[in-house]
Amino acid sequence: MRSRRIKKGGDYSMANAVLLNLFPLKIDSKVRRLYFYNPGAEPEVFASNLTRVNHIRFQSSKDLVWVEIPEVNLKLVPTDVYKFKLDKEDLIENDERLFFKAFYAYITKLFRDNGYSKLHRRGEYVKLTPLWRLSSNPEISCYASYRVRLYNIEKKYYVSISPRFLFLSSEPVLTSPIKGSYVFNIETGKSYPLIELEADKIKILVNEKEVEVKVPENYYFNFSVIEAEKLNFIKELHQIYKQKTNEFYQRIPYDLNFLQLVVDFDKPLEISCEKILITSNEFYFREGTSNKVSEIFKLHPLKNNEDLRIALFFSSKAQLAELVPTLKVIFAKGHLLSKALADLDFKRLTLVENPTNHQPYFLYDPENLKPLDNEALKKVEGKTYAIVILDKYYGNLVPLIASFPKNFVLLPILKENLIKKQPYVINSFAYKILNFTENAQPYTVNVPSGTLFVGVDLSHENLLKKSHFAISAVDHLGKVLYVGVKRNLQLSERFNEEILVEYFQRIFERYKNRHSRAPARVIIIRDGLWLENTERIAEELKKFMNEIALVEIVKNSVINSLSNLQEHVIKITSETCVYFPRAYHNQKGVEIRIRINNTDIDNDEIMKTVYKATILYHPTPYTTLRIPYPLYITDKIALLGDEWKLYVPYFF
Secondary structure (H helix, E strand, O other): OOOOEOOEOOEOOEOOOEEOOEEEEOOOOOEEEEEEOOOOOOHHHHHHHHHHHHOOOOEEOOOOEEEEEEOOOOOOOOHHHHHHEEEEEEEEOOOHHHHHHHHHHHHHHHHHHOOEEEOOOOOEEEEOOOOEEOOOOOOEEEEEEEEEEEEEEOOEEEEEEEEEEEEEEOOOOOOOOOOOOEEEEOOOOOEEEEEEEOOOOEEEEEOOEEEEOOOHHHEEEEOOHHHHHHOOOHHHHHHHHHHHHHHHHHHHHHHOHHHOOOEOOOOOOEEOHHHEEEOOOOEEEOOEEEOOHHHHHHHOOOEOOOOEEEEEEEOOHHHHHHHHHHHHHHHOOOOHHHHHHHHOOOOOEEEOOOOOOOOOOEEEEOOOOEEOOHHHHHOOOOOEEEEEEEOOOOOOOHHHHHHOOOOEEEEEEEHHHHHHOOHHHHHHHHHHHHHOOOOOEOOEOOOOOOEEEEEEEEEEEOOOOEEEEEEEEEEOOOOEEEEEEEEEEEOOOOOOHHHHHHHHHHHHHHHHHHHOOOOOEEEEEEEEOOOOOHHHHHHHHHHOOOOEEEEEEEOOOOOOOOOOOOOOEEEOOOOEEEEOOOOOOOOOOEEEEEEEEOOOOOHHHHHHHHHHOOOOOOOOOOOOOOOOHHHHHHHHHHHHHHHHHHOOOOOO
């Protein structure tokens, strides 16, 4: 894989090699602490003024002011500040935490000195000059931003830089014709919910309090991906990322040339062959293997021999009459849904009759989503798939879930999606039915037998000052064994370790009941960083078994490449790797970090196994999870409440 370097402007590519956007530092991992003493000023005021004009934080005590910087030649302003500088300096070595802090502070100074604003609480910097107005909506402008993260890779420091794009209103809030829910302060880099907008006043929510902004001209509307869909520029947003990302990667050495004092852009990290752990996915079907789940319609599920009972639910008889021609085509033998279900090896399809009128349909109330004839539903026996045809998008389908007997599997679908009769939509719907068939097995992937995956997540409601703990368990075949949630905990970034131990006992027993033996190993995956005491957790879980690994997932990794690395797993250190899920729009990395591994398989195998947990389940045959399946489940619980039951096949 090694070969001659190609010099091509800002291109850090290499023939037949994989290079990552990890650039080595030119400086040592030492921190200098410079001291100042100004007898004519209060230390706190002196420090505040120096922070403001120098774009780097100065700290103060009762009499002294100091700043911590990497080993660089820092030029301070005003120049007469040096008459207050003391000869005393501290040189601090072997303190990685302090070095990281000093490095980020210095990097922030360089960005701000060169016209960038730091996004609040993120290592991301946005250039305050817009790139262009959107062609699909000129009232919105695109800005370039860069995420920066420092890594210690085998005792050598690298900085990863990834271009991104920010979408703000073209005009300040007070004069912008287009409106949004959030406003962005271009000076502070902070976004706030908009409370009220008057002719010359902007009121925002800050720490749960309504505040009128002092400098309205600094505020612009900030648009998220969700708002991009509503404002009809989502297609252009994806085009920008797809067409412009590589260009901006190549421009990093030029656009960010002010970083060359500390970053060596000429030597991006080269990945050797032995560090590429996986290069493609492989799925095992009944009649062969493929790297695409969509091939299931040709190669057939690994296991399925089920009959299928379907009950159709309409919002009214008028909707039924409107859809009869469409349904005849969809259910015609050898066409669309009928063909897709046959390809997925369902043996017999039966439309369930309404016991009240002996017609092959049921009605529900579109206002409250409740069936109109509950007594009829109680007479329907056996597992039944309820296709509920919706006239419109409903923000909350929990009433629908609560209204049906337990033997019904709910499959809501928008009316417009049926009328369009698009094959990929119909195939996805058929595949969802397969996913929700308990005894079926769509495919397998090469995960070590006996592996139990446990996903844990802690989500937050800051306004209510509450946290919610969610947990799920999945076996090596992708079957969901357990889902649990403990809501309304005291707001915290950490959960009590005893909660995990309590749920683990239930999961452990559930696994033994399902498989008639204990798991061979358990991999517990944390969504985000393990802030809890991992040593204590591992010790507490020894009462159940010793073969346990604790792993954390960083969903939005800065690490990337100009190369197409989709489906690749790349080892960064002995405990860390980055993988790149298959994606339709743009390539994004996810990091796996091993905190503890007491299992019978080594770290490389743990990394590969955790990655394969992302392909244990596909919501549709055309979409891939970015995160391991157990965390997909906990994500759904956090975002959707009880609606997760519409997305996760759980049969307990």
